[in-house]
Amino acid sequence: MxxxxxxxxxxxxxxxxxxxxxxxxxxxxxxxxxxxxxxxxxxxxxxxxxxxxxxxxxxxxxxxxxxxxxxxxxxxxxxxxxxxxxxxxxxxxxxxxxxxxxxxxxxxxxxxxxxxxxxxxxxxxxxxxxxxxxxxxxxxxxxxxxxxxxxxxxxxxxxxxxxxxxxxxxxxxxxxxxxxxxxxxxxxxxxxxxxxxxxxxxxxxxxxxxxAPSFEPHKMRSPDEETRALLMQVSAPNVTDAMHRKGAMVGIISICGNVKLVGRAVTVQTFAGDWAKPVEAIDIANKNEVIVINNDNGTHVAPWGELATLSCIKKEIAGVVIDGAVRDVDDIREMKFPLFAKAIVPNAGEPKGLGEINTEIQCCGQYVRPGDWIIGDESGVVVIPSERAYEIARRALEVRKDEERIREEIRRGSTLSEVVQLIKWEKK
Missing domain, CATH: 3.20.20.70 (Aldolase class I)
Known part of the structure; x- marks a missing residue:
């Protein structure tokens, strides 16, 4: 040949x-x-x-x-x-x-x-x-x-x-x-x-x-760098599809709209309005990590605001997810910081110091362990178990590719049900 x-x-x-x-x-x-x-x-x-x-x-x-x-x-x-x-x-x-x-x-x-x-x-x-x-x-x-x-x-x-x-x-x-x-x-x-x-x-x-084949030098990346690069190419819905519709947090929204976060979790357990541990977590978190906070479902008082957000930006933290409320959202939206929360409220709490950092928590219906991967965009936030992160990221990319072809066939005049042959493949 x-x-x-x-x-x-x-x-x-x-x-x-x-x-x-x-x-x-x-x-x-x-x-x-x-x-x-x-x-x-x-x-x-x-x-x-x-x-x-x-x-x-x-x-x-x-x-x-x-x-x-x-x-x-x-x-x-x-x-x-x-x-x-x-x-x-x-x-x-x-x-x-x-x-x-x-x-x-x-x-x-x-x-x-x-x-x-x-x-x-x-x-x-x-x-x-x-x-x-x-x-x-x-x-x-x-x-x-x-x-x-x-x-x-x-x-x-x-x-x-x-x-x-x-x-x-x-x-x-x-x-x-x-x-x-x-x-x-x-x-x-x-x-x-x-x-x-x-x-x-x-x-x-x-x-x-x-x-015309030629060897091109490949930049060697660490497993975390490779996983992050893959997840940056996909959406939160792509990831839940790859996980068989699992991992999505419930009742949480992106405060700054069209932003995206990807990174390993630094977890925080606190109690309604106690902002000591959430703020201390900023000093513990590394670049590109995500702070995930269980505020004990306290939506009447905020453990997070503009000053904490500014601190995260200075440390290049990837984003924050809060099962609870935030305040100062006008300032935070100007920063376009990936912040996800359940509610917005002006009330601030007190730094009492209760709770723990980097222990397993429950956040918006999902268990999150330190080091689990988090992806968030306007569609919501998904938790990926750390031991499956690379695999799920690869699978999510395949989901995205499938959607690209389906999207093109719809543009050509087909419909979604026609492309996927919905009636033929309904469970009998």
């Missing part, structure tokens, strides 16, 4: 949408089309037949993820029009052998997917000897969310496997070029094409990087 092949994974549920996106991706320079596993599960072999009918000149990959009945499933996909059929690399050797025999009978190729294989290099060598045509270094979506990387897997195989190598999982334009340099002959891209509002444009950028 002169240039590496760009394969577009149509991991969608609706065939009509898949056909449209396939057409746009081919316009942008894609080479192969993949009927993704979700599409095959949703639409069956008709997905493969329709893609072949609409794009007869394109190589069609069927991601069957064959784990059993190798002959039967390869035969099904081949007769429907697939040129390459994906099987699971960790399937039993008898399944692999049957799939390979069937592929020779029907004139198709076999791609073995290394997803979840414990010893990928050993297994790849075994599969090569058995007669598999292509090995795919694939890290699945759920694994990507926890930080596993497909190109890391590719590098373990490069120069040690003598059949074509494919790579899949979290590939964008920059990573596509990197994958080619590491020996990928087939680069498989799903979400960064099919969820784009400009499918052809996104495909074109990836194609350009693959045709």
């Amino acid at each position: 002169k240039n590496a092949v760009l394969q577009v994974a149509l991991d969608l549920l609706d065939l009509k949408r898949a056909l449209q996106i396939a057409s746009e991706s081919l316009d942008g320079g894609a080479d192969w089309i993949e009927a993704g596993t979700p599409l095959i599960k949703s639409e069956g072999m008709q997905a493969i037949r329709s893609l072949k009918e609409h794009f007869p000149e394109s190589i069609l990959v069927a991601d069957m993820k064959v784990a059993d009945t190798g002959t039967l499933e390869v035969e099904m996909a081949a007769k429907a029009g697939a040129n390459i059929i994906c099987i699971l690399a960790d399937a039993d050797d008898s399944v692999i052998a049957e799939a390979i025999r069937a592929s020779r009978l029907y004139g198709v190729r076999i791609m073995a997917d290394l997803i979840n294989v414990n010893d990928p290099l050993t297994r790849a060598n075994q599969l090569e000897k058995m007669g598999v045509d292509i090995i795919c270094a694939h890290v699945g979506i759920d694994q990507q969310m926890s930080g596993k990387d497909s190109i890391d897997l590719l590098t373990k195989l490069s120069d040690r496997i003598h059949i074509p190598l494919a790579v899949a999982g979290g590939i964008n334009a920059e990573r596509a070029g990197e994958a080619v340099q590491y020996g990928a002959e087939i680069v498989i891209v799903g979400g960064n094409i099919i969820r784009s509002s400009d499918v052809a444009g996104s495909t074109r950028k990836i194609r350009e990087k693959m045709n």
Whole structure:
């Protein structure tokens, strides 16, 4: 191959949408089309037949993820029009052998997917000897969310496997070029094409990087920096969607309107109007952290005002969340500081010093521990458990990408219920 092949994974549920996106991706320079596993599960072999009918000149990959009945499933996909059929690399050797025999009978190729294989290099060598045509270094979506990387897997195989190598999982334009340099002959891209509002444009950028690959120095970031950067790209609703509609605080609003906060929590337990511990927390909190205060639901007296806010700004604290009231909001709004509270009241309390800092608290219906991540915008505030923060941030970014494509299809004249096929997918 002169240039590496760009394969577009149509991991969608609706065939009509898949056909449209396939057409746009081919316009942008894609080479192969993949009927993704979700599409095959949703639409069956008709997905493969329709893609072949609409794009007869394109190589069609069927991601069957064959784990059993190798002959039967390869035969099904081949007769429907697939040129390459994906099987699971960790399937039993008898399944692999049957799939390979069937592929020779029907004139198709076999791609073995290394997803979840414990010893990928050993297994790849075994599969090569058995007669598999292509090995795919694939890290699945759920694994990507926890930080596993497909190109890391590719590098373990490069120069040690003598059949074509494919790579899949979290590939964008920059990573596509990197994958080619590491020996990928087939680069498989799903979400960064099919969820784009400009499918052809996104495909074109990836194609350009693959045709002229170059290593670009990556700035090394700490886990906290990476998590924060991801959360800054998404909204509070994106995050609750990624958490299966959990984590949202109740009855709280953004005092300064269109502002955003992201950071780890410094928690404060105080009592109605006692502003000693909230103010002391300013000295404890670090840059980019969020002070989260349980004011014992006291909305008749405020433990927070303009002077405390100014102190936060000077220390570069990311924001403040109060299960209670605030005052001096005219001054605070001029500062555009990310402050979230339940109420506004002019009454100030007294600094009695009751309560604790950095202990687990309950704030607006959610438990918050020191170090948990907080994201807030005009839609509200969400608490993310610290041990899942990076994963949730990655998942929220995928939610945002989904919405971008849906938004574009609505702009073209569809409706939300049509795009998501609401009636078809209602629970029966």
